[in-house]
Amino acid sequence: MKELDANGVLRFNIDxxxxxxxxxxxxxxxxxxxxxxxxxxEKTLTSFYLRKPMYFDLIDVPKHGCVxxxxxxxxxxLFADFFRECQSRGLVALVRSQNNKYGKLRQLLVAEKYFHVASWHFFHGELSEELKRGRWVAKSMTQTPIGTDKVFFVKEVDPCALDLSYPWFVQERIEGEEEVTVVYIDGKTYAANASRDSFDGEDSRKSIIVNPTAWPKCSLSADDERAIRGFMNETGYRFGRFDFIRKGGELxxxxxxxNGQWAWLDEKNExxxxxxxxxxxxAEDRQHRDRPSRQGPSPSSRAALP
Amino acid sequence: MTPNDIATSISGLGSVGGGNINASTNFTYSFVPGSGQSMDDSSTWD
Structure with a gap:
């Protein structure tokens, strides 16, 4: 499909x-x-056409994944999330995404309106000037397994030392006082926190895994609550678990x-x-029961049910 | 450094949340946040 390039379209080959x-x-x-x-x-993009990503050099993926x-x-x-963002801005051509998921890229873009957000980069092939100074942590967009006995935890890295032939997601390290996690349940919030003193990179996480401990419940300010509701209203999610760092009193x-895990925060419902x-x-179940369609499916659709 | 170099070895951590940590990458280790800057547990269901 090199002809696309010859027809005024910049072609990006994901493979x-x-x-x-x-x-x-x-x-x-x-x-x-x-x-x-x-x-x-961002200054020259006017339309984005996304073909289904395909890899002709198929690989055998081991049970626990591979790099x-x-x-x-x-x-x-990354590119699917970027495509959804372009769609929300009216910039896609021919093909439309059937979901409005907010992946890590889109979340960070929206979050800028409501919270403090540390600088971030999704990059490959080249290192921007910003990444050559400061402290950064490597993260991942997905939870794709990477190999036996391996987990891609968040880890502090020197971006200059990263192999640029891989795709990277890094964020500037935030020096805060505590971590705060907030479960949002259709308009209501439940917050819990843990002092940063109890975390020291991956080693502390290992200790938490070995000995899981619920974080104590904490309160949120009116501004915190407003910001959280703003984010959820804009993204359209009705449920989720936020992760924040509190620094200087702000999120x-x-x-x-x-669809984050939440039960570990209050396992006994105390x-x-x-x-x-x-x-x-x-509450949502009551809405389902009150629907007119509660009368039951039509004979034709009933026949299609297993 | 490659992603393999960044990834953390979890051998010997044993069982978490009712399952072996190696057996399910989404519902064993993912419920524990922290380690400085959070970790994702969203990709399974969204």
Whole structure:
């Protein structure tokens, strides 16, 4: 499909990442074809046509994953999330996404309106100047397994030491006082926190895994609540678990887990979290029961049911 | 450094949340946040 290039379209081959470099960040993006020198940025993009990502060099993925599969999944998700963002801005051509998921890229873009957000980059092939100074942590867009006995935890890295032939997601390290996680349940919130003193990189996480401990419930300010509701209203999610770092008394956004785990925060329902979730389920259930379609499916659709 | 170099070895951590940590990458380790800057547990269901 090189003819696309000859017809005024910048073609990005997801299965030939070695030919391309990219950098998506809070102020825009740049994708460049390193062989032709053609590039596209937030200033020049007017339309995005996404073909289904395909890899002709199929690989056998081991049960616990492998780094090549991780690379592909991370790259697919980045460009799929970017495509959904372009769709929301009226910039896609021919093909439309059937969901409005907010992946890590889109979440960070929305979060800028409501919270403090540390600088971030999704990049490959080239290192921007910003990444050559400061402290950064490596994260992942997906939870794609990377190999036996391996987990891609958040880890502090020197971006200059990263192999640029892989796709990377890094964020500036936030020096805060505590971590705050907030479960949002259809308009209600439940917050818990843990002092940063109890975390020291991956080693502390290992200790938490070995000895899981619920974080104590904490309160949120009216501004915190307003920001959380604003984010959820804009994204359309009705449930999720936020992760923040509190620094100088203010929330710094890390991510929203749209179906994040929550029961570990109040396993015995001593603080009412289980009741909050159960009440929300029952409230929606009442709506389902009150629907006119409660009368039952039509004969034709009934026949289609298993 | 490659992603393999960044990834953390979890061998010997044993069982978490009713399942072996190696057996299910989504519902064993993912419920524990922290480690400085959070970790994702969203990709399974969204």
């Amino acid at each position: 030939k990442p070695v030919d391309f470099a990219w950098d998506f960040h809070r102020n825009g993006f740049r994708v460049i074809n390193k062989t032709s020198g053609k590039e596209i940025t 090549e599969n991780w690379r592909r999944e991370e790259t697919d998700e 710094w956004f890390l991510e929203l887990n749209p 603080n009412g979290l289980v009741t909050l979730v159960a009440d929300a389920i029952k």
